[in-house]
Amino acid sequence: MRFIDEAVVTVKAGDGGNGIVSFRREKYIPKGGPDGGDGGKGGSVYVVADDNTNTLVDYRYTRRYEAKRGENGRSKNCSGRKSDDIFLTVPIGTTIIDLDTDQVIGDLTERGQKLMVAKGGDGGLGNTHFKTSTNQAPRKATKGFEGELKQLKLELKVVADVGLIGLPNAGKSTFIRQVSSARPKVANYPFTTLVPNLGVVDVGLGRSFVMADIPGLIEGASQGAGLGIRFLKHVARTRRLLHIVDVQPIDGSDPVKNAEVILNELQKFSPELAKLPQVLILNKIDQVPEEEQNALCTHIVAQLGWTGIVFRTSTLTGAGVEDVVFHLMNEIDREKELEEQSPEFAEEQRLRFERLEAEVRANTEEQKEAYRAMRKAQREGLANEGDDGEDFDDDDFGEDGVEVVYSPY
Numbered sequence: 348m349r350f351i352d353e354a355v356v357t358v359k360a361g362d363g364g365n366g367i368v369s370f371r372r373e374k375y376i377p378k379g380g381p382d383g384g385d386g387g388k389g390g391s392v393y394v395v396a397d398d399n400t401n402t403l404v405d406y407r408y409t410r411r412y413e414a415k416r417g418e419n420g421r422s423k424n425c426s427g428r429k430s431d432d433i434f435l436t437v438p439i440g441t442t443i444i445d446l447d448t449d450q451v452i453g454d455l456t457e458r459g460q461k462l463m464v465a466k467g468g469d470g471g472l473g474n475t476h477f478k479t480s481t482n483q484a485p486r487k488a489t490k491g492f493e494g495e496l497k498q499l500k501l502e503l504k505v506v507a508d509v510g511l512i513g514l515p516n517a518g519k520s521t522f523i524r525q526v527s528s529a530r531p532k533v534a535n536y537p538f539t540t541l542v543p544n545l546g547v548v549d550v551g552l553g554r555s556f557v558m559a560d561i562p563g564l565i566e567g568a569s570q571g572a573g574l575g576i577r578f579l580k581h582v583a584r585t586r587r588l589l590h591i592v593d594v595q596p597i598d599g600s601d602p603v604k605n606a607e608v609i610l611n612e613l614q615k616f617s618p619e620l621a622k623l624p625q626v627l628i629l630n631k632i633d634q635v636p637e638e639e640q641n642a643l644c645t646h647i648v649a650q651l652g653w654t655g656i657v658f659r660t661s662t663l664t665g666a667g668v669e670d671v672v673f674h675l676m677n678e679i680d681r682e683k684e685l686e687e688q689s690p691e692f693a694e695e696q697r698l699r700f701e702r703l704e705a706e707v708r709a710n711t712e713e714q715k716e717a718y719r720a721m722r723k724a725q726r727e728g729l730a731n732e733g734d735d736g737e738d739f740d741d742d743d744f745g746e747d748g749v750e751v752v753y754s755p756y
């Protein structure tokens with residue numbers, strides 16, 4: 348499943364300029380023939396895929412785009428000037444839908460790919476065209492044609508580059524709030540986040556990546572417990588997982604055990620997903636006296652047998668967060684570069700994602716079954732107790748119909 352970012356815009360191509368009625372008037376040529384030029388063509392509207400942008404947010408602010416009208420024809424058989432076409436740049440992966448017909452008019456999948464979405468009107472004809480043997484001085488010219496007017500829906504399937512995972516209350520939403528303009532609710536109780544949130548992390552100089560915050564995972568998640576599992580598949584297509592661990596949980600639980608719960612659930616849900624490179628974030632470091640921080644962090648890392656990358660952060664104060672962001676951006680850029688340079692690596696990646704998606708899909712199905720069985724048992728149990736169990740609905744699994752909050756910039 349991907350996240351959808353969309354915008355509706357009106358595009359209007361320029362009308363054609365009018366043809367004109369004019370006659371040659373020159374010294375010594377008393378009755379010059381018709382010389383009214385044609386109107387110029389109106390500008391057309393194109394949509395172009397560009398890899399310097401990854402959101403449609405601009406189109407939520409400016410909603411109408413008009414190309415200019417062609418110029419009218421002039422005397423001396425001069426055609427009017429054609430107007431410039433205009434180009435709307437959109438991220439690669441944008442689909443364009445004509446809202447009047449509900450038809451997809453194009454999918455822009457490659458850099459530089461261009462699609463005409465509203466055709467400029469042709470210019471009208473000047474009176475030169477209407478000269479015949481019987482009418483040497485036609486007083487007829489035609490008007491320019493109207494440029495097309497369309498209502499378009501631009502739709503982008505956003506793929507998150509980084510997924511946040513962790514127990515409820517670990518600070519995932521606080522993290523995404525620190526680094527993007529996503530504004531998921533933050534509160535000091537578990538299960539605050541109920542739907543995935545996406546944020547664009549802008550690191551400057553046109554570099555950015557998309558981060559997904561999903562509801563917290565809990566023990567038994569891979570068997571359907573809690574909420575987070577319903578959303579795990581949304582992070583399947585990311586390049587990196589950020590595993591956020593609270594180093595000083597308020598309930599006094601052991602951070603090592605907590606981290607293990609997540610690693611286990613991930614492994615049970617999808618071994619392929621568990622193989623995605625993970626970055627361990629030891630969060631809420633502000634809760635630990637400075638002189639104890641080293642010992643505690645070393646202890647957690649050692650107990651976990653963690654050999655990967657580790658950062659210490661306080662998502663509350665922002666300490667250490669920037670380092671994580673730059674690390675992720677560099678890793679993502681490096682990976683993308685490698686994909687461009689090495690067809691073998693790109694193919695390897697593609698196959699890996701394919702395997703991962705298949706596995707996640709299969710596990711989701713399996714888990715959906717388990718969830719249904721659990722619901723059924725609950726319902727029957729309740730029915731025996733005299734409750735008809737109407738609160739339960741088999742379809743509330745929310746497979747694809749999840750609401751996603753997308754906050755670019």
Ligand SMILES: Nc1nc2c(ncn2[C@@H]2O[C@H](COP(=O)(O)OP(=O)(O)OP(=O)(O)O)[C@@H](O)[C@H]2O)c(=O)[nH]1
Binds near residue numbers: 535537
């Ligand atoms: N002291 C401290 N508190 C933090 C830090 N990060 C988050 N918190 C607090 O921890 C609580 C939970 O934070 P959230 O960001 O909502 O946690 P979450 O992981 O998104 O939780 P769920 O959405 O329930 O899965 C809030 O009260 C935050 O203010 C931190 O670095 N230090």
Ligand SMILES: [Mg+2]
Binds near residue numbers: 531561
């Ligand atoms: Mg949250």
